[in-house]
Amino acid sequence: MVERRTPIPVGEAVRNLMAYASFGLKEMVALELADGRYLAEDLAADHDIPSFDRSPYDGFAIRSEDTVRASKDHPITFEVTGTIGAGSVYRDQVGPFQAVRIMTGAEIPKSCDAVVMLELTRPFEEDGQAYIEIKRSFKHGDNISFQGEEARKGMILAKRGTYINPGIMALLATFGYSQVPVARKPVIGIIATGSELLDANEPLKPGKIRNSNTYMIPSQIQRAGGEAKYFGKLNDDLDMCCSAVKESLSHVDMLITTGGVSVGDYDYLPAVYEKLGAAVLFNKVAMRPGSVTTVAHLDNKLLFGLSGNPSACYVGFELFVRPIVRTYLFHGKPHLxxxxxxxxxxxxxxxxxxxxxxxxxxxxxxxxxxxxxxxxxxxxxxxxxxxxxxxxxxxxxxxxxxxxxxxxxxxxxxxxxxxxx
Amino acid sequence: MVERRTPIPVGEAVRNLMAYASFGLKEMVALELADGRYLAEDLAADHDIPSFDRSPYDGFAIRSEDTVRASKDHPITFEVTGTIGAGSVYRDQVGPFQAVRIMTGAEIPKSCDAVVMLELTRPFEEDGQAYIEIKRSFKHGDNISFQGEEARKGMILAKRGTYINPGIMALLATFGYSQVPVARKPVIGIIATGSELLDANEPLKPGKIRNSNTYMIPSQIQRAGGEAKYFGKLNDDLDMCCSAVKESLSHVDMLITTGGVSVGDYDYLPAVYEKLGAAVLFNKVAMRPGSVTTVAHLDNKLLFGLSGNPSACYVGFELFVRPIVRTYLFHGKPHLxxxxxxxxxxxxxxxxxxxxxxxxxxxxxxxxxxxxxxxxxxxxxxxxxxxxxxxxxxxxxxxxxxxxxxxxxxxxxxxxxxxxx
The missing domain is CATH 2.40.340.10 (MoeA, C-terminal, domain IV)
Incomplete structure (x- = not known):
């Protein structure tokens, strides 16, 4: 009546299980849909950042050599010969004691080598010509963001498996990924067992409890990076259970059942595994809660038999299902x-x-x-x-x-x- | 030409801003759609947990007084008079030296006061009647999960504003929330400005950069708990900008613009605010990056003028937009x-x-x-x-x-x- 099981250490259970972990598939999604997904390929810079020498400030582009003698007492006057807005390019030569008004982010003219911030200049006009006065000297390269100083073309900025957060979204846009290679979400089936289970919308009845696992697990699946598919509750007929498990498995990448894994008379999942010919990796783990957690393998897919107790189910998911999901998503560190x-x-x-x-x-x-x-x-x-x-x-x-x-x-x-x- | 602005400390800017923060609206969603949302009401227990005295193990329900003399050398025999599956109720009287087979989670029969784990019994049959032998004594209440020991009816288990994670999903299901009162997501408009901006799918051009903010901000909005709505890029015509801002604002709860808030010639958002009659709360903050971050107020809605620089934009969002969003979601601790x-x-x-x-x-x-x-x-x-x-x-x-x-x-x-x- 009582099946004797030998508990194995948690580390051994995880190791046995991870032998069946594998990378999943890649799919392309539009950039605006990539948020919250996982990169399926390394994210590389397709150009230098900045891609040209640019001004980090609003100000005037000048030749630093013209400012050598500038001081508080001896301001030097520059003729303003033009304006460069962000996004436009200034192609004229900038001569001695000439300055070009430049906006934040705009490209530095070829003949200039420094930017003077707007606040450090005194602008004035004479005969319709604009001038500025400068009261200090500047060095070659002052206030210039140089091409490639943030990132060089070809640099790997994020590894595959990385969760796509706001910063990664910014990088993807910057490097022209209008379509993003992301990991396809593994589809994970859920089947509940247990004649004591009421649905969330049913009133309580004596001896019964509401079924919380089938709402909790989809949320854990979502947090891990997968997609949940609920197949409902098994009934008590062994043949019907077997065909339900077999049929559900054909629609998903892996399958979770909750409950039915103890050694009690009504816990018939071991019988289902046996009848289907699933290879049981382990059915008892030296841990609390969740000692009855069972993992089996059928048709190249994993079957997770989690405990029906909510906390045991929760822990079983995080220890055993999560690393399989994260590996599927190309993550190199799949464990908690x-x-x-x-x-x-x-x-x-x-x-x-x-x-x-x-x-x-x-x-x-x-x-x-x-x-x-x-x-x-x-x-x-x-x-x-x-x-x-x-x-x-x-x-x-x-x-x-x-x-x-x-x-x-x-x-x-x-x-x-x-x-x- | 150069507008002089007085920078205010970050704390003062946040304080000014938070005077305009308000709670948002509540909406009901089906439980399976509540994951990742925020509770709009406190989550209360609608019944004790457990709702009845139940067995935490597979075993036998007995009367503890019958085991007083049990020991290794003097096992005591019990007649097995029935079986209680999880979810079913045993209504018969359990008499002296009788035991009832009980499954994990099942209700303890009224006349029993202890559970003996399956592993501690030796089952046998005689003349078709099942018996067990017990070799130790048990006390009143041994191996019983008592009604209400985890949570009492009426207890607040999570405050409104709480992020709905897997654990909260389990609680919602347990307490029969088939419909969940969640905070409506604030809709946040985004308008980009900047003639240097290329879209993610455009090839790089001299002097131009790809627009990363309009992909980064929706991801930040999503992480904060809001919903992003992108209205495209403003052009350079002041009147058209004003009507675009005004029109966009009418479709959202708050509006973010990126760029156009510096003191440069091409940064015309201040003019837009003025023309629309928006009240500027601040337009310069003593911080790096993001000193030009501007917040204004129009038609009872907030306008966030974030810097066009990605990192300044990012920081501006997290410091100023996020607490407004989290307050909208009823969160009592809205700041990072x-x-x-x-x-x-x-x-x-x-x-x-x-x-x-x-x-x-x-x-x-x-x-x-x-x-x-x-x-x-x-x-x-x-x-x-x-x-x-x-x-x-x-x-x-x-x-x-x-x-x-x-x-x-x-x-x-x-x-x-x-x-x-």
Whole structure:
């Protein structure tokens, strides 16, 4: 009646799983739709930045040699011979003691080598001709943004797998990516199991709970960078379950089921895996919550059997599904980012197995402080609301004192870790 | 020719601006569309969690008093009288030395007060009747998740203004929010100015640069929680500009223009504001980059005149537009979250004005380290790619040594600060 399972360490489970991780496909999208996606190719500069010597200020372009003798007591007068707006090019020769009015961002005329800021000049007119007076000297190159000083043509400015944020959007536009090669989002199916589950719009009934996982997981999928597809709830008939899993799998890149993975009489997912001929990578992990997390492999696709308990389901997703999704998106650091932080509250429970505690990371004068977000049982939904991190407590420890350094996994980060264990 | 402007401190500019901040509107969306939005009302528990005493494990529900004498040497036998699946209710009386098979999540029968985990029992059958043997004693309440132990009916689990992440989605589902009151996204118009601007799909031309701001700002708007609406580029005719600004404003909640706010001859936005009768709140801020950032007010709506330089535009958005957007979304801490971090590299430049340096925040053994992301001129686009923070360097300082604590504003955070200056 009771199937005996051998728990494997979390690190081993992740390692087994990552052998099946693979890069996904590339697709081209219009620049305005690239925000929030992941680069499928390195982003390279297609030209120098700036692409020409330009003025960082409003002012006058001059020849610095003409200012050598300028001082407060001996201002030097320049004849203003023209104006250069941003985007236009001045082709005339600029001679000795001549100046050209230049706008921010405009190209420096070939014969000039310095810019005098508007505020440092005294403009005047004589017989309809404009002049300026300058009261200090300038050196060759003063107030010029030189071609290529920010970025050289060919430079890689962001690696493939990078999350496209506002800064990357600016770079893509600057380098003429009107179409952007982005990683196709992996489509991840979700099937719920559990006769105790009510939908969000159903009134509560004795013994029943509302189904929260099928709303939580799509949000986790979205945060990881994938696309969720919900296939509804399985019923209790084994044959129907098998065909539902098989059919759903054919429409997605990977499939998540919630619940049905324990060793209880009504937990029939192991039977489904067996009947379908799926190869089970592991079905018990030495961790809390989520010890029953099961991963199997069928038709070159991964099947994730997450626990039906919301917190166990949450942790199972972040540890096992997320790195597969981020790898699909070409990310080189697909795991949750691991950092050290100071425990803000004692955690007195012993940890026979590695424990992942939902927590809130805060900052105090340059230090990272992490505290559990309230109640910590694997069925707890309320502690998930504030959580932006998971505290990792090693198995075989008796409890942790406030003030100890602990490992923390960040939930809302785009950088990631290569290998967190 | 040169308009003289008096720069005001950043804190004063933000304070002036926030006098015009207001909460936005509420709208109802289906739960599956609520992910990534902001709560418009507090999220309250509509029932206790758990809503009944339930079993956290697969096992057997018993009366603890029957186990008092159980030990390794004196196992006690219980008659198994039934099975309770998750979601079903057991209504029969459980008598002395009787046990009921119970699944994870199922309701504890009224007459039982403890659960024995499956692994701690030895099942056997006699004459077709199932029995279990128990080798230790259990106390009243052992292995029971009691009604309300996670959350009590009526408890506020998340405040309005909270970003809806996977944990909040789980709570919304649990508490039956099939429709969710979320903050309507403010619609923010964008108009570009600048004759030097090429579109992303145009080949480079002498003196011209590609327009990156109109792709960067929508991404910043999206990250802040708003919705962008691009109205194209203004041309050089003042009357046409005025009607374009006026017309665009009527379709949005607030309007951003990029460029055209300097004191140069071609920077005509001040003239537009004047002609339209907009009240200018400030047009010069004692900060770098973005000193020319201008904010005006017309027809009860804000007009943000951001610099045309990408980095100045970026900083101007985050300091001035973001808190208006987050307030609109009912967030109580609308400003960028401010933390302290250790400067990872010296910053030798003097800071006549408060300076915002694009930077990358990293973690080192529980400490926060922040380093500038390369080149720092207000036109720099390349340094924006990696930036997840802005270092704040106070005005009137001579430079900062590596190892100094500095103020840092987080760009990718959902918590926010009440008042960062």
């Amino acid at each position: 980012k691991k950092v050290k932080a100071i425990l803000g509250e004692s955690f007195p429970k012993p940890n026979p197995f590695m424990r992942f505690v939902r927590a809130k990371l805060t900052y105090d004068e340059g230090s990272l402080i992490v505290s559990p977000t309230g109640f910590d049982k694997s069925s707890a939904v309320s502690s998930l609301a504030e959580a932006n991190a998971l505290i990792v407590l090693q198995g075989g420890t008796r409890g942790y004192e406030k003030g100890t350094y602990v490992d923390v996994l960040l939930l809302e980060d785009h950088q990631g870790s290569e290998w967190p264990w | 979250k401010k933390v302290k971090a250790i400067l990872g590299e010296s910053f030798p430049k003097p800071n006549p004005f408060m300076r915002f340096v694009r930077a990358k925040l990293t973690y080192d053994e529980g400490s926060l380290i922040v380093s500038p992301t390369g080149f720092d001129k207000s036109s720099a686009v390349s340094s924006l790619a990696e930036a997840n923070a802005l270092i704040v360097l106070q005005g009137g300082t001579r430079g900062y040594e590596k190892g100094t604590y500095v103020d840092v504003l987080l760009l990718e955070d959902h918590q926010g600060s009440e008042w960062p200056w």
